[in-house]
Amino acid sequence: MPWPDRSGGAWAEEARPFVVPSAMALVHDAAPMETFPFWFSLATTVVLLVAALISGWQRKRRLHLWLGPLVMVSLGVTIWLTEELVRRYDFPEDIKRTHLWFAKAGGMLALPVIVTGFALWRTEKARVAHKVAVWVWLVSVLVATGTGFWMFSHGTLR
Ligand code: HEM
Numbered sequence: 499m500p501w502p503d504r505s506g507g508a509w510a511e512e513a514r515p516f517v518v519p520s521a522m523a524l525v526h527d528a529a530p531m532e533t534f535p536f537w538f539s540l541a542t543t544v545v546l547l548v549a550a551l552i553s554g555w556q557r558k559r560r561l562h563l564w565l566g567p568l569v570m571v572s573l574g575v576t577i578w579l580t581e582e583l584v585r586r587y588d589f590p591e592d593i594k595r596t597h598l599w600f601a602k603a604g605g606m607l608a609l610p611v612i613v614t615g616f617a618l619w620r621t622e623k624a625r626v627a628h629k630v631a632v633w634v635w636l637v638s639v640l641v642a643t644g645t646g647f648w649m650f651s652h653g654t655l656r
Pocket residue numbers: 547548550551553554555556557558559562563565566567569570611612614615616618619625628629632
């Protein structure tokens with residue numbers, strides 16, 4: 499498989515499969531230390547997210563009430579670091595618009611998770627609502643992450 503064209507910062511047109519090369523472009527185009535905070539923050543968010551899911555399922559409420567909000571903060575930091583990276587790349591307008599649509603949807607869908615989470619703290623009746631909100635939000639976050647990597651795979655370092 500051809501390697502990213504460092505001079506242009508992008509992958510050769512015929513060699514752009516979906517997720518893996520896009521992540522590779524992020525690794526190879528920019529200096530490693532500049533992308534480290536982004537990768538570290540992304541990995542932290544994934545670990546916290548899995549831990550929040552497990553603690554919720556196991557009904558470890560005290561732990562979950564720390565992990566749930568921490569996931570939101572960590573995701574916020576990752577989005578902020580992604581914005582910093584985005585400023586250093588040029589993207590095709592249509593792809594950027596598509597990703598931004600899903601990214602905003604993912605951001606907004608975090609609100610029902612927080613609201614139903616606090617409701618569930620008070621009343622058992624909110625359990626189904628929290629579960630539904632969590633799964634809808636997780637799907638939206640996955641799609642936003644996927645389209646984000648897709649966007650970077652079509653980006654060129656300025
Ligand atoms: C501000 C954020 C959040 C609050 C206040 C919150 C609150 C709660 C509470 C009070 C419970 C009940 C635990 C028990 O039964 O003792 C719960 C369950 C649960 N939460 Fe959250 N949560 C939040 C965020 C999240 C996030 C981000 C996720 C996913 C990563 C999540 C996934 C779950 C799951 C899967 C359950 C178990 C539902 C079930 O199957 O009964 N929560 N949450």
